[in-house]
Amino acid sequence: MLIDDLKENLKKFVDNPDDSVACVYGVLQDGDVFNIKKLDIASTDQPAIRDLYLKSTQDLLISKTDLSLIKLSSCDDRREAIYEYDLELPINLNFLKDLKLDDSFSKFNFDSDDLSKMRGLIIEIGNETETYMIYKSFPLIHLFGRGSLYFGLKKAEERFERIDQSFLRLTTGFQLLIYQDTLYVVDLSFLEKSASFKGLIKAEAEKGIAAIASLGLLDSIEPLKDMIEDLAFSRKLTKVINDSPVIKAGISNAQIIDFIKGHSILSKKIKISADETKIELNTKVSKNEFLRVLLDDHLYSVLTSKLYVARAKDDAA
Structure with a gap:
């Protein structure tokens, strides 16, 4: 696919946000095994997540006029580029191979799943006819766990109270994108830091x-x-x-x-x-x-x- 075609196809999602929904999945690592769990997110919060990553798609891909699309095996020194992944997947990303997200994935459960084992998030954005997926890993995911002190100001109150539970903070940006069964690398440095x-x-x-x-x-x-x-x-x-x-x-x-x-x-x-x-x-x-x-x-x-x-x-x- 040419870069202009990819940008134009993704632009359809950005230009029509109300036609799409966002589903979020967590990638948990236990030793060498990676499991994908669907995150149960309130329907009232899903539009905010959708819009956050539609904006990231706009900022990282669509709005860049000099962006090139190159096969990863043939990458060169140009700065503004994304890469079509055409090599064997490293072990820590093998769960992305032929990935199809649907309701068959079990939900993340705080009683049986460990949030500290979360290694990444997959956000699927789309409608009934077409979707695309993005993957974001640390440090783009901020996991706040127990053992440290965090304080927040409750709405309509003046007192700061301790937050005594683990939680995720979602931020803009992502490193990988999957569209029409093709994996694209948006952030090459993310891959280069991986030992595998x-x-x-x-x-x-x-x-x-x-x-x-x-x-x-x-x-x-x-x-x-x-x-x-x-x-x-x-x-x-x-x-x-x-x-x-x-x-x-x-x-x-x-x-x-x-x-x-x-x-x-x-x-x-x-x-x-x-x-x-x-x-x-x-x-x-x-x-x-x-x-x-x-x-x-x-x-x-x-x-x-x-x-x-x-x-x-x-x-x-």
């Missing part, structure tokens, strides 16, 4: 290293393996395996080496072997520049006759 997601990126990066090794272009693949723990570098390796224009076009090793040798900047940063058949990656700079070559980030402007590094690119046709 880092593990997935590392696994994908190892596939990228294997693909590069198969080219026979490097004198040694070890310099790339040494960078596998660097998340930013691993993301570039993931993009190489999924979206390298150079590999997809079948550019030969000789062509790649000739391009580097003839480039006024790259020729000073990437070392070519004495027999001019291999690339030697002996510095961190050379490793990053080599990946930029495979991602075709080094471009030449016909108009200005200048060389550029274009980390964010969309096809012109």
Whole structure:
């Protein structure tokens, strides 16, 4: 789906709030098991929740004029972007796979369920014909538990009294969105803080290293393996395996080496072997520049006759 289509479809919900309702589900974690429970919320409070997250949808997605939509495996350095999730789901988000929310989910019960195990909320907004879901996790959910002192001023009274019970405070914003069975990442930093997601990126990066090794272009693949723990570098390796224009076009090793040798900047940063058949990656700079070559980030402007590094690119046709 194109970003304009996604924004237009979501705008229909925002423009017609009274046609939609909001249902809230809690995600509870018990060890490695995640359970989804429906939260019983008074019908008089549901419109306020609906409007809160319709506004968040407007602010985070619809109103952003320069927003791009990119596949997560091919993400680049552009700031205003959301990402279509096209990798394996990490363990802590696997409950979102093929998720369908309905009345079959049991309700959260304070007698049998532990509010402190709440790890996230799923809010489904929609009508009888179409819905979308958002997911928000800590720190976007504020859980106030017993063991600390909280005071509130009761309506029409002057005295502050202690609130001696656990409660949730809902705030604006969300990190993930699901629409028409597609998962979109609105807040990439949320994923990057997840240990299980880092593990997935590392696994994908190892596939990228294997693909590069198969080219026979490097004198040694070890310099790339040494960078596998660097998340930013691993993301570039993931993009190489999924979206390298150079590999997809079948550019030969000789062509790649000739391009580097003839480039006024790259020729000073990437070392070519004495027999001019291999690339030697002996510095961190050379490793990053080599990946930029495979991602075709080094471009030449016909108009200005200048060389550029274009980390964010969309096809012109």
